[in-house]
Amino acid sequence: MMKHVVIVGGGFAGVYAARGLLKRRDVKVTLISKRNYFLFIPMLHEVATGGLSGYNLAEPYRGILRGKNFSFLQDEVREVDLVKRRVACAHGEVPYDYLVLATGSTTNFFGTKGAEEHCFVLKSLEDAFRLKNQVVRKAEEAFMAKEKDVQEQKLSVVIVGAGPTGVELAIEMQELLEQICKSNASFHGRPSVYLIQRGDRVIPQIPRLQGDAERQLKKHGVHVLTGAGVTEVRKDGVVLQDGRIIAADTVVWSAGVKPSIVKTIPDVAGEKRCLVVDAYLRLLQFPEVFVIGDCATYIPEGEKTPIPMLAQVATEQGKSVGKNLARLLGKRELVPFSFKLKGQFISLGKGYGAGFIGPLKLTGFKAWWLNRTIYLFKILGAGNKLKTAWEWTLNLFTKRDACEH
Amino acid sequence: MMKHVVIVGGGFAGVYAARGLLKRRDVKVTLISKRNYFLFIPMLHEVATGGLSGYNLAEPYRGILRGKNFSFLQDEVREVDLVKRRVACAHGEVPYDYLVLATGSTTNFFGTKGAEEHCFVLKSLEDAFRLKNQVVRKAEEAFMAKEKDVQEQKLSVVIVGAGPTGVELAIEMQELLEQICKSNASFHGRPSVYLIQRGDRVIPQIPRLQGDAERQLKKHGVHVLTGAGVTEVRKDGVVLQDGRIIAADTVVWSAGVKPSIVKTIPDVAGEKRCLVVDAYLRLLQFPEVFVIGDCATYIPEGEKTPIPMLAQVATEQGKSVGKNLARLLGKRELVPFSFKLKGQFISLGKGYGAGFIGPLKLTGFKAWWLNRTIYLFKILGAGNKLKTAWEWTLNLFTKRDACEH
Known part of the structure; x- marks a missing residue:
């Protein structure tokens, strides 16, 4: 049988x-x-910041896995x-x-008080849409608010954890918020993105990319707080180990799984x-x-x-x-698993990336382009590949999607 | 002042x-x-049937209406x-x-019993996503069901009202459902789309397109029930005036506003x-x-x-x-409003349309293409125009999006 x-x-x-x-x-x-589809999770931060629509990152299993001997159960x-x-x-x-x-x-919220209740996360398409909607909605509320501190709180986003996703998200979030504020000619407030990291430097996982990441974060005006632990997350901000409070209506948890x-x-x-x-x-x-x-x-x-x-x-x-x-x-002998990291890329804003393949290190537009090209090979489904390539190309010339869907 | x-x-x-x-x-x-965006409602049926991702149909007001003298309030x-x-x-x-x-x-449900409670409608992006998710989810349930009548009920979609939207939706829904069933090699059931119209013919509003619409509905295998009124909508189907019951887990109301x-x-x-x-x-x-x-x-x-x-x-x-x-x-005299219908197009499935501009009548691929071109001029936002044009072009060669987002 x-x-x-x-x-x-x-x-x-x-x-x-x-x-x-x-x-x-x-x-x-x-x-x-x-769920009935495969989701390309590493790109979710682009959905949350209006760079990708998200739909091209999902492909039904029945489309990519076929055969009379295959069954799918949702x-x-x-x-x-x-x-x-x-x-x-x-x-x-x-x-x-x-x-x-x-x-x-x-x-993994590591038992942090209030974190599970108040934080946004990035594990599914719904999560990404929810985060984008929150940011867009809060910006509109900020535009209607009279007091300056209320405006600032609504336009502040705290990202807890400066791993690759935290860094990518921080820079693109700053870009999205600035675009939204710029689209309202009569508004003069400024958005703030805070990136909080327990350790001394961002992206401890990939030391080779730390310098580039830190430079780009600074260039974009992201507030990087290293050596800072979060002890509590509230509805209106976070409390740090040293007692400091950062007022923000939006807190994203990217500190671990x-x-x-x-x-x-x-x-x-x-x-x-x-x-x-x-x-x-x-x-x-x-x-x-x-x-x-x-x-x-x-x-x-x-x-x-x-x-x-x-x-x-x-x-x-x-x-x-x-x-x-x-x-x-086939009653043949098993082969043990072995893994060698081929390379790693991160995106650092519109048209800018950093990464390495083996000994080769790249930064700037060519790293961004190579990052996209590699991802395209990994996205499943021919239609999705074409649609995503087109979206990325257009994104270089057009704005981020700032609709509250 | x-x-x-x-x-x-x-x-x-x-x-x-x-x-x-x-x-x-x-x-x-x-x-x-x-909401904070303009929505191109006439294309929602394509979102509900996986033809368009939907995001290109929305453009934030702040992107298309600008100026220091403009304010937007969400x-x-x-x-x-x-x-x-x-x-x-x-x-x-x-x-x-x-x-x-x-x-x-x-x-407008015209007071029909159970309609508001059980029907899907097409007035917002959320409505369109909800309908698509329902259809995809019910198909997966049908694949898991053992009894043939349960399978059929889950794969049946009733559309009440055969105006332009009802007709467009019926044909594209049939295409989506057939694609989903075909993607499961071990399943042999068939989907059914019912289009119910109180009057004698479909699209009473545009007599010139009735013939084309009826031919395409037939060709796609949509069950058109004319002269049939719906007296009740239930969770599991609809009851017609003559006592007939159509068992269907999905009922869409497109009979009036x-x-x-x-x-x-x-x-x-x-x-x-x-x-x-x-x-x-x-x-x-x-x-x-x-x-x-x-x-x-x-x-x-x-x-x-x-x-x-x-x-x-x-x-x-x-x-x-x-x-x-x-x-x-400017203290000048007002000009009374006058309106003349310039023309009208409907889509009748993948790469096929029908319509007229003044005395000129068109059907088939050229009508589909012209329909798209006219819509593109009306979609607001340059990025959205380019993204939609690309999606439509790709759609001719790729499948509908069958993810339950």
Whole structure:
């Protein structure tokens, strides 16, 4: 009988695993996801700041994963019974021979008071639209306000966490706010974007890009506060460790993620809420279960810390598991997972980027262009590639979208 | 002192009135609208069926209406005091010298039982997204359902009202549903779109296009039910006058609109809930108040019925009032409003349209192309024109967007 592989979660990890597997005809593949489309999450900050419409970043699974042996279930996974080998969904149970868990990550507020309640995050299209609408709406309110401090509070955006996303978002948010204020000829107030970082420097993950990022943040007039921890988030601003208060109607949390783990029987996540995998990305106790992407905790041999949560890692893990499952079905030996960072790019405002591929470092327009080109190859769906390329090209000459949709 | 013109409502009528007025420097113009952008409503059916992303149809007022003498208020109008000449908004009162009411229309359910509660409508971007999400979600549910009649109900869409919008929507909905079903290789059910019309023929408003519309509806497999009235809308379908029941999870109401009237002191709308205007589009009792677009009831001299509610009419009325207000300020004589339908186009599926300009009648691809070209001239904002043109071009070669956003 045909073996049944069930994949839970359709981010980079899940989709690339499915693509690899679907090249074979001797296996049934079922992908389960709450939404019906793959979303290109690394570009969400551009949606939140009116650079991209967002719709080109989404592609229905049924469009990119095809075949008579492929099934898609738009459903919510409630529990996985690892012993009986079945996945309990809202609409029924799905048995499996092999399981791939790729449920991604959720925002980590680290228990900060008020953060979950008052912060905007950037994990879905809805999140991005919500943030943009908030910024646009608050600007209109600022234009109607009489008092200067009320105007300033409404036009202030605090971004907590200066990783790559925080930095990209801060610069583009400043651009969007300035465009909106400029569009009102009778208004003379100015917007403020605050970028708050616990450590000494921005983007601790990519030291090679720190200098460029800091220069561009300064050039754009973003207020960078390093060595500053947030102890509380309120409806009207944040409280810092040293007692300072920053008044702002909009606070974005970009300070960390944690694995999003589904409930399993028996509970293999334990108290630490992490799913540790072996060199083949399998659960130690259940070798027919693969865990990949942000929800997996993989510590390479000889290392002490887990491999970072990156789209690149998730993609490579998806590909690796796709191939290893094919090998399993063909009764061939598995190949251990290995990862080497190919390069990394960040956008630093309209038409400006920074990054590196191997030893080659680039900044400015050519980095921006290369960043876009690489992303275009990764966006799934031919129509989406063309539409996004056109949007990016037009964006160089046109304004950001400042509609409150 | 500079005269202050307040415009309530930012559809075609309000925006074109503002554009005309802003050419003068001796007048202050304030536009009040609940949302911060102008929306190109005639294309919403394409958003609901995944043909356009929707974002290119919206342009912030601050982008298309500029000048130091222009103010925009994103606010809700609660009441207009015609005697004291002021508009009461949620955020405060706005006094005026001249008032332009352009509040548009809302859906008219004609008191049909259950219609307001269960029907989808097409008046805003949110409406269009909601309808598309519903159709996509129901298709996924149909794929998971076991019983054939449940599948059919979930894949059935009833459209009540076969005016231009109903016809355009029916054909494109059929195209979207067929694309979705085709994307699931293991599914063999078929979608059904029902178009229900009380009268004998579709598009009673444009007899010259009836034949083409009926042929294309048939070709696409839309079930057209003429001479059929809907007496009740339920959660799971509609009941017709003759007792027939059509089981469908999705019902769209496209059978009529009624003026959207703001509360005034004194109440000049009366029991009939309409604002009748003179040949200059002014309120009979308050000549400093102009009423234009769908919310106005204008009966041309010698005619018995009011001029129809069309985007073309609203645009021309906006232009007329813009010019007449300028004449008033310059103490020149007013010019009465006159309207002649220039032509009309409808889309009848991918790359196919029908319509006429004066005596010239066109069908097929050239009508589709001309329809698009005319719309492009009317879409406001250069970036939006370019983005929409590109989307339409790509749409000829790519699929509809079937994401449940």
